[in-house]
Amino acid sequence: MSSKKSRSLLSAGLSLSFFTLCSRILGLVREMTKAAFLGTSKYADAFGIAFMIPNLLRRLFAENAISVAFIPTFKGYLEDSDSSEGKQTIHDFLSATITLISFLTTCVVLAGILLTPLIVRIFLDNDDKSLLAETTILTRIMFPYLVVISIAAFFQGVLNGVKIFSPSGFTPVLFNSVVIAATYILTPILTGNIEDSEVKAQMAARAMSIGVISGGCVQALFQLPFVLKTGWTFHFTTLKKAFTNPGTRRVMKLIVPTIIGMAAYQLNDVVSTALAGKAGTGIVSSLQYSLRLQELILGIFAVSIGTVILPDLSGLAKKEMWADFNAMLIQASKIMALISIPVTFFSLVCGEEIISLVYKSKKFSDESVRLTLVAFRMHIAGLFFIALNRIISPAFYAQGNTKSPTVAGIFGFAVNIALAVAVVTFRNDGTGAGIALALSIASFANTVALFIFLKKNQNLDVKAVTKGTIFYSLKLIVFSLIAAVPTFFVRNALNPVFAGRGRLIDFGVPVFACAMVFAIAGVAMLVITKDEIVRVIIRKFKHR
Structure with missing residues (x-):
């Protein structure tokens, strides 16, 4: 070319x-x-x-x-x-x-x-x-x-x-x-x-x-x-x-x-919506509001990462450069972890303020915030696995394998529906928390299935991919927990100060201030530990 x-x-x-x-x-x-x-x-x-x-x-x-x-x-x-x-x-x-x-x-x-x-x-x-x-x-x-x-x-x-x-x-x-x-x-x-x-x-x-x-x-x-x-x-x-x-x-x-295969994936929405519709008023809409926030988060970084990194996988597979393919897969998985895990912890700390800032007005009451928040906390728990699936699935497509992601998707669908039905039938608390948690667990099950299927390719060092992703994720979980501590106290201190001054100031200022505190703490730890993925991302974007 x-x-x-x-x-x-x-x-x-x-x-x-x-x-x-x-x-x-x-x-x-x-x-x-x-x-x-x-x-x-x-x-x-x-x-x-x-x-x-x-x-x-x-x-x-x-x-x-x-x-x-x-x-x-x-x-x-x-x-x-x-x-x-x-x-x-x-x-x-x-x-x-x-x-x-x-x-x-x-x-x-x-x-x-x-x-x-x-x-x-x-x-x-x-x-x-x-x-x-x-x-x-x-x-x-x-x-x-x-x-x-x-x-x-x-x-x-x-x-x-x-x-x-x-x-x-x-x-x-x-x-x-x-x-x-x-x-x-x-x-x-x-x-x-x-x-x-x-x-x-x-x-x-x-x-x-x-x-x-x-x-x-x-x-x-x-x-x-x-x-x-x-x-x-x-x-x-x-x-x-x-x-x-x-x-x-x-x-x-x-x-x-x-x-x-597509039907299995899309039917997740259908069955979840059917269960939510019968679980109580407002649950369908609260789940949709929550998912829209999650989709925005995924869209902001998943599209950019896909544009810069993922096209390389197809070229490496075509040339049978499996060592480089393996390294690229590990690198891409770590980048997803670097973004999605900190975002998850920040969202858990400031979820109420984020939802109130984005949605609260007119018909969106305190009860609407509560319903959306409980669903959002369960949805955001699965963010890393959904993001990781966006990396692992294309690794199969790059090799011309469409069957494995389809089977993994069907398995994830089955897990999601079984858990959602169980929650609505035996423990309906009047919110969408259980249905949202079922989707996050299903995303985890889908990820596990993809890694298992990845082992069938003898050219890939799946053990290295799995080990590298897990250890890097654990490191980010520790960093995110540490960054979440000062963020939590800043949130609690600022909320009373700016309360009653209009939605943008009431919720916008605490969210922005907390984001700065969380980001500074997180970046400081990455710099101190000389994180290699941060250097890779900077180098990739400079070259583009």
Whole structure:
């Protein structure tokens, strides 16, 4: 690869990482908007469940089909696109694909809208008729999102196939912006002069739902001009041609085997949400607020580390440079530990202030803070294992092994569901703590399974990877505990001083001050011990 192409690829990767980070931040702002208008009310639960249903289908089929099946097939066709016959083949393939996507998703949406009253009963207590009715309305509003977002995924596949990434990377930013704007603009219009807080929350949930379907349309429409600029045209064709096209048949053959593994991973959300919905009001939304904070933390560092370090794994595996591969894997695992373990301890100390700073307003009461905090403490306990899985799984993919991460994912799913069911059945305390803890334990089980499967590769020194990761993690746990002590006392001293001065000062100043104290103590210990990973990170970013 020439240096010019390398720079272009790096630029595209950094651009995509930037848009991903912006999307995560706006996703948090979207949750802050939801918290302000809905809190942890039953309407927040209704919206969370209603949005999860089409969103699950999007992740399972649209994203899976595009990444696993469509793009590889499209790229195969592009290699033979020089001739007029090759161009016509691509045109027919794209036309058949857009027809198939539109037809199948429309059928699913129509069936889903008809069956919505039965579907939502899976997730909610059947005794609350008003909640069932409102969740049914919101689900029916958002179900068509599946059609437009699947078309948007198709456009993304075309663009990514010709190595254009930025437009697709920017669309989640647009989506979150539209949802936020729709909530603020439409809620007063739908509410009118009604002052009843219950009605306001109900209308806000509907406004957000309208924002979701509008945001999906914007995601598709925004990419269309960029797709047309590529020169590849398409149109709707007959269903017979769509189903019999060799390209679409190849796509369907490629996607079916991967759906099982993907389904196991995605069903974690479904079953956890179903259990939470039956455990009490506010638990679904509190778990979602907690997970959004965790996703932001993961997004900030996981994307950056992936951009700078992980692409090297594929190159080393291809060259069979297993010693370097092993060293890179140990290094990447330690970097994840260096960031996620201190973040975990800081979040445990200042979790209440962080949640209050981000979410507390209007409908998000002290009870909402309490519900979200107990879930957040359990979720954050699994942060390191989730982060580590982001490193170990690509190590398998770099070797062309997709089976092992899939089996590990299914095992983690089984552990999560078994523990969550046990908690809700035998020890339901009216919070989402048990369900959140089940997910963290399942992430640990997934990590253990990945390390066990890693041993099958005779070229890797798995013992060195395991030993290096464990000992480095223990060192960081000790450092984090030491740094947490002064942070805890500073927190307790500052909270009364700044109380009652507005949310930003009330919670923002203590969080910032505590973060500085924790960071100074932690960095000081790393510098004193001459930590090698800190030097590696600095050197990597300097070279980029």
